[in-house]
Amino acid sequence: MTPFSYARADDVPGAIALAVATPDAKYLGGGTNLVDLMRETIERPAALVDVTGLSREITVGADGGVVIGAGVTNTALAADRTIRTHYPMLSRAILAGASAQIRNVATVGGNLLQRTRCGYFYDDAARCNKREPGAGCDAIDGFNRIHAILGASPSCVATHPSDMCVALAALDAQVRVAGPDGERTIALVDLHRLPGGSPERDTVLDPGELVVAVELPALPFAAHSTYRKVRDRASYAFALISVAAGIELENGAIKDVRIALGGVAHKPWRAFKAEAALRGQAPSEANVRAAAELELADAAGLRDNGFKIELAKRAIVATLAELSGEQA
Amino acid sequence: MSIVENATQLAQGALQAVMKKAVELAPDSWIPGGVPDPLIQHKHGLVGTQVARLDGPLKVTGAARFAAEFPLETMVYAALTYSTIPKGRIATIDVAAAEALPGVVLVMTYKNAPRLNPTPAMLTAPKAIGGDQLPVMQDDRIHWNGEPVAVVLAQTQEQADHAASLIAVTYETEIAMTRFEDAKPDRAAASFMGAPMLIEIGDAEASLAAAPHSVDRTYRTPRHNHNPIELHGATLFWQGDELILHDASQCVAHVAWTLAQVFGVDEAQVHVTSPYVGGGFGSKTLWNHQILAAAAAKLAGRPVRIMLSREGVYRMVGGRTLTEQRVAIGAQADGHFDALIHTGVVAMTPHNSMPEPFILPSKSAYAAGSFLLNVDAVKLDMLANTFMRAPGESVGTFALESAVDELAVELGVDPIALRETNEPETNPTTGTPFSSRNIVAAYRSGAERFGWDKRNATPGTRREGEWLVGMGCATATYPYYRMPGGAARLTLTKDGHATVEIAAHEMGMGTATTHTMVLAERLGLPMDKVSFLYGDSKMPGVVLAGGSQQTASIGAAVIAAQNALFTELLKLAGNDSPLAGLKPSEVGGYEGGLCKLDDPSACESYVSILSRAQRDAVSVEAAGSAPLETQHWSMHSYGAMFAEVRVNAVTGEVRVSRFLGSFDCGKILNPKTATSQFRGGIIMGLGMALMEETQFDERTGRVMNPSLAEYHVPVHMDVPEIDVIWTDIPDPHAPMGAHGIGEIGITGVAAAVANAVFNATGKRVRDLPITLDKLL
């Protein structure tokens, strides 16, 4: 680990001031990803600004929406009664990730910004454009079972590993960030980037910008939502494919629907095409399968991950079947 | 290997063959175990009762001290830099930035490392235990991707790790052979433990072709890593020319001898201790880290602690190699095997001697009219592969027992019945009699308890919601081994306390607890009057905790020591004792003293014998008999493994919902710890079946998942309650009537799971692990 300075921030402006004051500073949340990456010397910040003391509240608004402080731990968010009742897919997504020990310290902000599990990203003997722009990508022709089937580029085929973000993508979450130039709000689906030619940038955040909170708009039918994760062992493994979905039925037809996929792309993948195709349709297996086919029409497999295309379709069909069954 | 070495091996092989025949033909009574261990007849004693681990309180309070936890004054911490190419030479190595860091005490590379002899590799000499036979950091050559190229010593681990990351190395690369398929044209028949593996009995290919029913399939198993949770580590220092090493070891005497060869000192000048070992499974032998730490300690004149990172373990501690196996069985309509062919290819390196011997189970599992068994090996430029839990059998039984299941489907018979049909009367490839073989009984009791009769033989017929449910079974088998070298010191003090010292190991097998029980019973003492000391190379014996042989090795050594002790005690007792004139074979330990076996009233207590002789203690040392029993009889452990799996019809995910192991492994000495041994093996087998694979990138020869996050081993949620039963029939020819049971549990598991997956889905997966993509 490269030496660094450490400071604990007392408030958001203070955190930004600290970060801006030191080149190569990084915000430190629970550290469950950053400390690991620093030990691997993939991350070498000169300064750590500890923001775990900031914004640890979950606030329910008058309209039913929820504001989640970026410092809220994964455990606290998953266990929150409002979230469990009104946004169960979010609780379930968080609980499907990592271990209790990690969820106890990992923060919402840190979860958003966790980095890929690509083995070539982690190994400094390998070529990786994300780690070293322009170096090349050894994953494209290497072990890529956990890699992207959607939105990948010749530069990068990595996936975003978060479960929580998949649910947030489905829930139309907004991310509130503060930076040297003030505050702004970014839709979660726009926070993470597709790799394109610059995979070294995971998100659209600018230097010094700090995630302050995540806002969940009121979405009554999200009370009928769930998260399904498919992985290589029964627990404590990253997703091969995951589906966050919520559905609202009216008169036997889909009035509204939210679907997002995990494990398929460089970002949590909101299935807009499938959603559009399903609105107004009966929730039949054939209709859902057709929507899934549409969503995955551009999917491309690599050496090891072609199976995910079919797996994603099946997972979508099974998840929506479960949800419509509950409401039937 | 040179021609000279080949010739020497051939000559040794010829001599061994003559000796082997003589031992096979000798009368039983000449052979160790020819007269059963009297302990087998003991009733209502300690042996066979549930005894909790004696080291339990230390382990649950964190007080048990592992290798990297010994504090030493002025100690420095080691960190390593690893090569990033598979083959070539170091062109430049820049250590200036590392050396300039605060706290750094030493940077060692091939340029300043002390001159060391090449490491004697395991199987090349009786006490050789190196993972490979390469010289360590002696020149600029790179032999595998991940080979250590520099050692940093610093005041703290943080400083050492940072310095190691700053060492800049450039390489001149050479063309490396890292692709299995590219190497296959150069495959060559392999030898294992000095003997060729080829067995040809009759014309198996012709019999196969002529058989009315047959299967002929190829099975593949990937590389595996042991992954004990304790990282490989050591704390060591030099005292003059003496090296003292607190190691995590399953072979302290071997490590001491091998390190002595490397450093050119006398074996007695290397002192290895290893009181607690956080799991080994074949990996806690001698690898570069102990050698490099000792060399750096010598150079720096400071004690050194080295603890590999998890990535470091993957880079420089070998694992199990990959296998590609063909199993072909030709059978008559009644199921009798006409031909059994088990051949294939494994990868190894030019500098080790471990061609994964996957044919071992096929040598004695079934009767057949003809046999063709052989292992070819190819040499790759990679980290030396090594022994991992049930080397040979774990992967060999996957292929063999999957093929038997496939044949049962082909014949339309129950797979257990098919196995019974081919039950051999004597070892089918050597003709030697079995010492104890009750596999049929194990199958019957296992099948009854598991509810095998509820299985529907037609695949894909049982479904619960999304889940397809299936059952499968397979045979587990592992040899009884006992290696030469077992010896023990037994000391009895005047207060009636007995202490046995033996350079054996406790990695969690329950060794210390179980052998305390055994010695207490042999001497007629309560357990609190018996101490079992182990894990120290200064103690007698060369006892490898491997090959499931430690139980027998300790058992035979303690028998010898007990005989020596009784001889001494009878001498001391003299003519004024009720024991006067008796021979050691006529007495036994009973209630704190010696008694005449057929007249329990003729007794004298140990306290009385020593006090009359005015002795504070009597101490004897004795070596176990030569392990000839393993050649006179065909000695194996067995098991019938039953799995119930659930396969998700949507996602292909496989979950094991029930598992039962029904074992035939001789007398079970301590049911509590034995159950854990069986379950532990089975769980590692579940990992092998469903998730374990070391991802070796064939372009670079580099392991790409050197991490417990990405190399999956089973977690709590993967493991159901595992039922374990056993025959408890003593092997009359083994010490205590017992077999070591550390490895039998992993064998047969992957096949039982694969066979259950077939029963659930109708899909036959012949490539491990059985991941969901293979079932979509």
Added chain:
Amino acid sequence: MQFTINDRPVEVEVDLRTSLLDLLRENLGLTGSKKGCNQGACGACTVLVEGERINSCLALAVQYQGRSITTVEGLSDAEGLHPLQRAFIEHDGFQCGYCTPGQLCSAVAMADEMARGIPSHVTGDLTAETIALDHDELRERMSGNLCRCGAYNGIVAAIAETYASAPARQEEAA
């Protein structure tokens, strides 16, 4: 840096890079907490911070200044072993013993999480007020603690026996 470790105040100066695990093991001689991966993938380093379980290998010590930390050495007291420690011995919940301190600390905190009604991945009804510690809940919640020896059955039996009545106690309290 100041900490309270096993109810005792501790003051120690260490490198900012030092993890809580290395602080315990190398600076304070509390080697009961184990290093098995140093990357949050095995759980051997699990300790309690104000009663909550964390992976001490991924925790920078500097972040935990002023906090109260309990390690395996702090589970037992002058009166003897913690009931869970006794149950681990009785049910043979370990072989080599290396993952054991982490399993123990993890289980102690898990029982507390159950009592607080924190759900898990396998909890059927997320809105339920109490959750029963059944076989699946227990195994899922302990899945962050690997055991390569495969002592899982014994560990589960020990925890189940020790905390069988935990949810009931919580109801009484409520």
